[in-house]
Amino acid sequence: MAFDKICLPESGEKITMGENGKLNVPDQPIVTFIEGDGTGRDIWRASKRVLDAAVEKAYGGSRKVAWMEVFAGEKAWNMYGQSDDAWLPQETLDAFSEYLIGIKGPLTTPIGGGITSLNVALRQKLDLYTCLRPVKYFDGVPSPVKRPEDVDMVIFRENSEDIYAGIEWAAGSEEVKKVVSFLQDEMGVTKIRFPDSSGIGVKPVSQEGTARLVRAAIQYAIDNNRESVTLVHKGNIMKFTEGGFRNWGYDVAKNEFGAEEIDGGPWCKLPNGIVIKDAIADIALQQVLTRAPEFDVIATLNLNGDYLSDALAAQVGGIGIAPGANINYNSGHAIFEATHGTAPKYADKDMVNPSSVVLSGEMMLRYMGWTEAADLILQGINGSIAAKTVTYDFHRQMEGATKLSTSEFGDAVIANMDSTGADSAEDQYDLLAARFKELFEAGAEKSGEVAQATMEKAREQLTAAGTFSEAQGKNLKAFLERDFSQMANTMRNEAKEKLNPSRVSAGALSSLSALLTVAGSALTSIAERTQKAVSCRSGEITSAGTLTCNACDHELHFKKTGRVPPCPKCHSTEFTKSY
Numbered sequence: 218m219a220f221d222k223i224c225l226p227e228s229g230e231k232i233t234m235g236e237n238g239k240l241n242v243p244d245q246p247i248v249t250f251i252e253g254d255g256t257g258r259d260i261w262r263a264s265k266r267v268l269d270a271a272v273e274k275a276y277g278g279s280r281k282v283a284w285m286e287v288f289a290g291e292k293a294w295n296m297y298g299q300s301d302d303a304w305l306p307q308e309t310l311d312a313f314s315e316y317l318i319g320i321k322g323p324l325t326t327p328i329g330g331g332i333t334s335l336n337v338a339l340r341q342k343l344d345l346y347t348c349l350r351p352v353k354y355f356d357g358v359p360s361p362v363k364r365p366e367d368v369d370m371v372i373f374r375e376n377s378e379d380i381y382a383g384i385e386w387a388a389g390s391e392e393v394k395k396v397v398s399f400l401q402d403e404m405g406v407t408k409i410r411f412p413d414s415s416g417i418g419v420k421p422v423s424q425e426g427t428a429r430l431v432r433a434a435i436q437y438a439i440d441n442n443r444e445s446v447t448l449v450h451k452g453n454i455m456k457f458t459e460g461g462f463r464n465w466g467y468d469v470a471k472n473e474f475g476a477e478e479i480d481g482g483p484w485c486k487l488p489n490g491i492v493i494k495d496a497i498a499d500i501a502l503q504q505v506l507t508r509a510p511e512f513d514v515i516a517t518l519n520l521n522g523d524y525l526s527d528a529l530a531a532q533v534g535g536i537g538i539a540p541g542a543n544i545n546y547n548s549g550h551a552i553f554e555a556t557h558g559t560a561p562k563y564a565d566k567d568m569v570n571p572s573s574v575v576l577s578g579e580m581m582l583r584y585m586g587w588t589e590a591a592d593l594i595l596q597g598i599n600g601s602i603a604a605k606t607v608t609y610d611f612h613r614q615m616e617g618a619t620k621l622s623t624s625e626f627g628d629a630v631i632a633n634m635d636s637t638g639a640d641s642a643e644d645q646y647d648l649l650a651a652r653f654k655e656l657f658e659a660g661a662e663k664s665g666e667v668a669q670a671t672m673e674k675a676r677e678q679l680t681a682a683g684t685f686s687e688a689q690g691k692n693l694k695a696f697l698e699r700d701f702s703q704m705a706n707t708m709r710n711e712a713k714e715k716l717n718p719s720r721v722s723a724g725a726l727s728s729l730s731a732l733l734t735v736a737g738s739a740l741t742s743i744a745e746r747t748q749k750a751v752s753c754r755s756g757e758i759t760s761a762g763t764l765t766c767n768a769c770d771h772e773l774h775f776k777k778t779g780r781v782p783p784c785p786k787c788h789s790t791e792f793t794k795s796y
């Protein structure tokens with residue numbers, strides 16, 4: 218499919234749904250992303266680096282996500298002509314539809330007027346009927362409750378129906394007058410207390426919609442050895458919508474999973490012992506606090522699920538660490554996103570916790586079957602929290618913690634992914650290159666001078682985050698300057714496509730070549746200043762490429778960032794780099 222403003226990655230293949238209901242995930246899958254409004258920009262930059270690093274560390278270059286940016290929210294509005302349709306362009310929906318899996322930052326929804334929720338629209342238009350929000354405690358996270366470790370719940374929130382579907386009419390409008398007169402005159406409704414000044418909303422809840430959600434929740438409980446599924450509803454008051462949800466939910470358990478009633482019902486038990494029960498929403502909101510161990514998988518309606526997921530997130534440290542996914546288990550379509558919103562007061566301050574999106578990415582990798590990379594992300598987050606290197610939200614409640622920015626926290630997660638992680642100079646070098654790229658891309662001006670100042674800023678930030686010492690950072694920056702200048706030269710002299718980011722492996726080479734591809738001509742001033750041949754010496758770190766021994770012409774091929782050895786043939790220590 219040809220797009221207007223969406224650029225396909227240079228390489229990568231589609232993820233598809235197999236006939237057997239299992240996803241086919243190639244080694245370079247095209248994955249769509251929306252960076253999001255407000256804090257989404259900072260969060261996405263850090264999260265993408267974490268996800269790429271996890272994949273690189275887990276698979277050493279044999280697997281790599283081919284990211285494809287698609288647009289919604291403010292960015293789309295500005296790009297697609299500032300019309301009503303520009304908030305969520307059709308081609309964004311087409312891209313999600315065609316490429317199956319995506320991840321998004323939060324999008325703003327105005328209160329009481331303006332556009333309806335783009336987040337809800339995406340879920341509805343792609344029929345992502347399950348909103349899956351796991352709520353789990355990470356050791357060491359500050360929490361307002363005594364036993365946060367008791368919270369290990371997985372919310373299955375119905376995502377396409379309910380009062381949340383957005384069927385409503387404003388008070389005083391011609392439409393609401395019609396609805397009110399239909400209700401009063403044709404349906405005999407007498408309970409609208411102030412008919413002339415009421416806005417009216419409609420709450421559709423269907424048997425099919427309930428069944429597919431509860432089916433997914435029970436299947437999840439079976440696949441993941443969980444103990445119970447609780448149907449949370451307000452069926453005592455809203456009998457035919459929320460009460461219907463409860464009854465249809467029990468029907469699925471009995472008719473499709475062979476559940477038998479316990480002591481005359483309504484609770485029942487699956488043949489493997491999983492208990493299916495229900496709880497009325499108000500008391501459920503109390504009991505998830507007071508009797509957390511009694512809740513496991515929760516299946517609930519759209520609005521209850523919205524409230525419950527923010528409330529439960531508070532018990533395990535807050536909305537900064539609350540991931541989620543919107544999934545259609547039949548088609549395979551899935552968009553992963555945090556539970557929180559755009560937190561506008563923190564936008565572009567590089568301040569908020571990126572964990573919710575990082576952990577949404579962890580869920581995405583697991584959904585794709587890339588469990589090794591997903592595990593590394595958990596390891597990285599656990600390690601960062603254990604080291605008390607955290608963002609402001611945790612820092613304000615933790616004694617003796619170090620406060621990190623959004624991007625520094627991303628670095629800390631990467632550094633904690635494995636024990637050798639950023640302890641090795643090679644990884645530290647890759648981190649420095651990635652941070653340099655991130656900062657440079659985020660800035661408006663693309664000159665050689667700005668590149669040099671940005672590299673220094675990247676070094677300072679990573680030194681502050683404890684990724685390396687002052688002295689190590691200065692050394693690594695000198696190596697990076699050398700590689701960058703040398704590549705800027707190569708860029709002028711050799712075919713550009715040779716350095717195309719899609720053709721080079723991850724790590725520093727990938728970061729640098731991405732920068733040079735975007736801003737190549739603007740950066741030639743760097744190359745001009747370093748016309749002299751740039752040598753690599755034994756003991757130094759350098760990005761991937763070919764090193765030719767200056768003494769004997771022997772070639773060393775580096776597939777990823779590495780430390781330069783002495784020439785294996787003549788033991789000389791000076792090399793010239795090419796790609």
Ligand SMILES: NC(=O)C1=CN([C@@H]2O[C@H](COP(=O)(O)OP(=O)(O)OC[C@H]3O[C@@H](n4cnc5c(N)ncnc54)[C@H](OP(=O)(O)O)[C@@H]3O)[C@@H](O)[C@H]2O)C=CC1
Binds near residue numbers: 256322324325536537
């Ligand atoms: N799926 C989506 O895209 C969603 C979008 N939204 C939209 O987002 C906008 C703002 O909504 P709002 O109600 O303010 O809720 P938000 O979730 O955006 O923010 C509320 C508060 O939660 C805390 N918080 C949020 N994100 C983080 C984070 N990453 N790290 C640490 N703390 C965080 C902050 O608390 P504190 O100040 O105490 O530190 C913040 O002030 C609205 O337009 C809303 O419609 C809302 C929810 C979901």
Ligand SMILES: O=C(O)CCC(=O)C(=O)O
Binds near residue numbers: 334
């Ligand atoms: O779409 C929105 O703006 C809010 C959605 C929301 O709060 C949620 O899905 O949790």
Ligand SMILES: [Mg+2]
Binds near residue numbers: 523524527
């Ligand atoms: Mg919400």
